[in-house]
Amino acid sequence: xxxxxxxxxxxxxxxxxxxxxxxxxxxxxxxxxxxxxxxxxxxxxxxxxxxxxxxxxxxxxxxxxxxxxxxxxxxxxxxxxxxxxxxxxxxxxxxxxxxxxxxxxxxxxxxxxxxxxxxxxxxxxxxxxxxxxxxxxxxxxxxxxxxxxxxxxxxxxxxxxxxxxxxxxxxxxxxxxxxxxxxxxxxxxxxxxxxxxxxxxxxxxxxxxxxxxxxxxxxxxxxxxxxxxxxxxxxxxxxxxxxxxxxxxxxxxxxxxxxxxxxxxxxxxxxxxxxxxxxxxxxxxxxxxxxxxxxxxxxxxxxxxx
Amino acid sequence: xxxxxxxxxxxxxxxxxxxxxxxxxxxxxxxxxxxxxxxxxxxxxxxxxxxxxxxxxxxxxxxxxxxxxxxxxxxxxxxxxxxxxxxxxxxxxxxxxxxxxxxxxxxxxxxxxxxxxxxxxxxxxxxxxxxxxxxxxxxxxxxxxxxxxxxxxxxxxxxxxxxxxxxxxxxxxxxxxxxxxxxxxxxxxxxxxxxxxxxxxxxxxxxxxxxxxxxxxxxxxxxxxxxxxxxxxxxxxxxxxxxxxxxxxxxxxxxxxxxxxxxxxxxxxxxxxxxxxxxxxxxxxxxxxxxxxxxxxxxxxxxxxxxxxxxxxxxxxxxxxxxxxxxxxxxxxxxxxxxxxxxxxxxxxxxxxxxxxxxxxxxx
Numbered sequence: 328x329x330x331x332x333x334x335x336x337x338x339x340x341x342x343x344x345x346x347x348x349x350x351x352x353x354x355x356x357x358x359x360x361x362x363x364x365x366x367x368x369x370x371x372x373x374x375x376x377x378x379x380x381x382x383x384x385x386x387x388x389x390x391x392x393x394x395x396x397x398x399x400x401x402x403x404x405x406x407x408x409x410x411x412x413x414x415x416x417x418x419x420x421x422x423x424x425x426x427x428x429x430x431x432x433x434x435x436x437x438x439x440x441x442x443x444x445x446x447x448x449x450x451x452x453x454x455x456x457x458x459x460x461x462x463x464x465x466x467x468x469x470x471x472x473x474x475x476x477x478x479x480x481x482x483x484x485x486x487x488x489x490x491x492x493x494x495x496x497x498x499x500x501x502x503x504x505x506x507x508x509x510x511x512x513x514x515x516x517x518x519x520x521x522x523x524x525x526x527x528x529x530x531x532x533x534x535x536x537x538x539x540x541x542x543x544x545x546x547x548x549x550x551x552x553x554x555x556x557x558x559x560x561x562x563x564x565x566x567x568x569x570x571x572x573x574x575x576x577x578x579x580x581x582x583x584x585x586x587x588x589x590x591x592x593x594x595x596x597x598x599x600x601x602x603x604x605x606x607x608x609x610x611x612x613x614x615x616x617x618x619x620x621x622x623x624x625x626x627x628x629x630x631x632x633x
Numbered sequence: 634x635x636x637x638x639x640x641x642x643x644x645x646x647x648x649x650x651x652x653x654x655x656x657x658x659x660x661x662x663x664x665x666x667x668x669x670x671x672x673x674x675x676x677x678x679x680x681x682x683x684x685x686x687x688x689x690x691x692x693x694x695x696x697x698x699x700x701x702x703x704x705x706x707x708x709x710x711x712x713x714x715x716x717x718x719x720x721x722x723x724x725x726x727x728x729x730x731x732x733x734x735x736x737x738x739x740x741x742x743x744x745x746x747x748x749x750x751x752x753x754x755x756x757x758x759x760x761x762x763x764x765x766x767x768x769x770x771x772x773x774x775x776x777x778x779x780x781x782x783x784x785x786x787x788x789x790x791x792x793x794x795x796x797x798x799x800x801x802x803x804x805x806x807x808x809x810x811x812x813x814x815x816x817x818x819x820x821x822x823x824x825x826x827x828x829x830x831x832x833x834x835x836x837x838x839x840x841x842x843x844x845x846x847x848x849x850x851x852x853x854x855x856x857x858x859x860x861x862x863x864x865x866x867x868x869x870x871x872x873x874x875x876x877x878x879x880x881x882x883x884x885x886x887x888x889x890x891x892x893x894x895x896x897x898x899x900x901x902x903x904x905x906x907x908x909x910x911x912x913x914x915x916x917x918x919x920x921x922x923x924x925x926x927x928x929x930x931x932x933x934x935x936x937x938x939x940x941x942x943x944x945x946x947x948x949x950x951x952x953x954x955x956x957x958x959x960x961x962x963x964x965x966x967x968x969x970x971x972x973x974x975x976x977x978x979x980x981x982x983x984x985x986x987x988x989x990x991x992x993x994x995x996x997x
Contacts, residue, residue: 416838419647419651428639433843471838
């Protein structure tokens with residue numbers, strides 16, 4: 328039986344003329360890693376900051392663990408831990424001093440030594456924040472977020488700007504949080520990160536929720552298990568391929584074609600046949616499994632990075 | 634309670650580790666004190682460099698010159714011929730030339746009733762010194778004339794300083810420097826630091842925890858009281874060691890006004906941090922307020938030197954109340970009860986600015 332630990336109902340936040348969050352509703356289940364996926368400026372950070380009580384929604388309601396997040400924000404702060412995207416810490420304090428300081432802000436604390444060990448910061452515990460690497464800083468930020476053993480942990484783009492190895496180290500830590508029974512709300516604009524980590528993903532774009540499901544369902548529901556990509560300088564006529572039953576969608580971008588098909592053998596054969604008949608030259612022909620990136624493109628018409 | 638203690642400790646560690654800031658905030662007042670103390674402190678008042686050209690050259694003129702020499706206000710240069718003296722007056726090495734004409738001695742013995750002319754040369758470029766000098770020379774020769782004619786004055790003036798204490802400029806300066814330091818460290822320091830912490834999201838991150846704003850602010854106040862108290866102590870200690878300044882009043886009063894000053898200027902700093910949209914604008918706003926206070930508020934010059942119209946306004950400034958009270962206590966030994974205007978004005982400033990600061994304080 329799944330328990331809803333967070334529930335957003337038609338939440339709206341406007342800055343001037345811009346609707347940063349435009350009527351978002353979803354629920355997060357206890358114990359899952361819930362992903363908020365979307366490009367920069369989609370409203371991920373604003374959504375997280377409203378849930379944790381740092382911003383007030385213009386409309387709608389947010390319930391956390393049965394408590395209203397405006398009336399009962401004090402009680403809520405005790406059971407949530409946050410790592411904010413734009414946070415910097417006191418540069419001149421050491422890792423251990425900061426953990427002890429943030430620990431003192433709460434009535435309950437985890438064991439500091441265990442926490443420092445778990446976050447792989449033992450060797451750096453007496454180093455000042457100033458001298459930490461990007462990955463170490465993010466691990467410290469997560470340590471500060473869980474110093475009071477919260478039920479729910481919010482991580483706003485924790486891996487942005489990290490090198491691949493530091494990113495993977497952080498993934499392990501996030502999975503460990505889940506294994507320890509915490510609910511994790513994670514925002515990211517990396518598709519593969521959401522696919523690897525999240526139990527469920529909410530795709531947001533321009534302040535709206537455009538899809539919400541498990542990574543597999545998101546891909547399967549669109550019947551895009553496979554994609555064929557190719558480049559053709561000639562004026563490739565896609566109408567005959569599009570008509571085929573097994574082809575669900577075709578995207579064209581600067582003469583790069585992406586064809587989604589449930590029968591890759593048949594579609595690939597058709598494409599090559601048409602090209603051969605018309606003497607069109609195909610280059611860079613590739614086949615691959617469809618990803619969340621494809622889901623995003625089909626829903627928004629844009630790539631994530633754009 | 635634990636968060637308050639750890640935040641205080643953290644802030645003190647940040648101060649201690651920010652060596653450069655610590656050094657310059659301490660070095661600046663000390664430097665100003667040493668500089669002003671060394672150059673201005675020793676020679677109190679003016680000393681007029683005066684050349685005397687004695688054309689009569691008798692026993693009597695020599696003793697007259699000796700008399701003039703005894704006046705501490707003149708620095709007499711004798712035995713200069715008229716041309717050398719004139720040249721020195723032109724390029725400013727000499728303020729005055731007194732020319733005693735031939736027949737001076739004879740005139741004193743003659744008792745003839747038409748006065749003999751004694752010429753005093755001065756340089757218009759150095760007008761104020763020359764004016765003082767001419768008045769003094771006038772006095773000296775007036776007295777000589779009176780003595781020679783057995784003149785009996787009806788009145789005699791006896792100047793008496795009511796404080797009966799010898800106060801030098803350094804005694805005046807040190808309390809001013811202490812007040813300046815308190816203003817800079819707290820008003821400018823707090824405004825800059827809080828605005829920068831807000832910009833960098835440090836405050837926002839703390840807002841996401843169960844930490845109370847009052848604990849955060851109390852810790853700031855405690856840490857700064859501690860730091861400023863220590864700095865004030867060392868500045869006064871140094872002034873005592875180098876310039877032998879005295880604290881004549883009660884230490885309790887000194888501590889009381891120092892604490893009041895720190896709290897008032899800190900609250901003003903919090904208000905500025907609230908107004909400033911970016912840390913870059915906090916500096917100029919704090920400067921806009923502190924700069925006039927530095928020059929009007931009696932830090933370097935007495936408020937009584939200000940134009941009459943300005944004085945009542947200046948006296949309402951917190952810096953004026955702080956410099957006046959610290960100065961009165963240190964140099965004159967004035968008791969707290971005699972400083973009730975300063976005490977209550979400063980308390981008023983503190984309460985009002987603290988209330989405004991607590992209403993305008995924003996985590997983000």
